[in-house]
Amino acid sequence: MKKSQARLKAEYMAEAEELFDELMAWDESTAEPDMAQIEEIVLRLRKRIGKRMAETVLAQQESGQPVERIRCPECEKEMENKGQKESDFETRVGNLKIERSHYYCPRCRRGFFPLG
Numbered sequence: 001m002k003k004s005q006a007r008l009k010a011e012y013m014a015e016a017e018e019l020f021d022e023l024m025a026w027d028e029s030t031a032e033p034d035m036a037q038i039e040e041i042v043l044r045l046r047k048r049i050g051k052r053m054a055e056t057v058l059a060q061q062e063s064g065q066p067v068e069r070i071r072c073p074e075c076e077k078e079m080e081n082k083g084q085k086e087s088d089f090e091t092r093v094g095n096l097k098i099e100r101s102h103y104y105c106p107r108c109r110r111g112f113f114p115l116g
Contacts, residue, residue: 008056015052019045050093058098070112072105079103079112087113 003011026041027033070079085102088095103112
């Protein structure tokens with residue numbers, strides 16, 4: 001089920017607040033950091049929030065997909081919906097984990113995840 005924009009914003013803001021608190025705790029515990037250290041912590045935190053944003057959008061896309069019969073690209077028979085499965089894949093923003101529908105063709109022994 002697709003989450004409301006207000007709920008997504010609240011979840012995102014809570015996570016952004018945690019990252020900010022982590023940054024401030026690092027700043028207080030690091031005496032005289034150099035630019036490389038500052039860049040390192042900022043880039044690490046940016047990567048985490050970027051991954052979270054991408055996972056959120058992907059999850060929303062999956063939940064907004066129309067319910068339709070998925071056909072096997074090999075034999076064109078209807079594929080079986082195997083329910084939600086966690087999918088893990090590498091992207092430009094990092095390794096993403098989302099839960100999405102998984103379809104399987106028992107004839108061709110092929111699996112398929114919507115959105116690629």
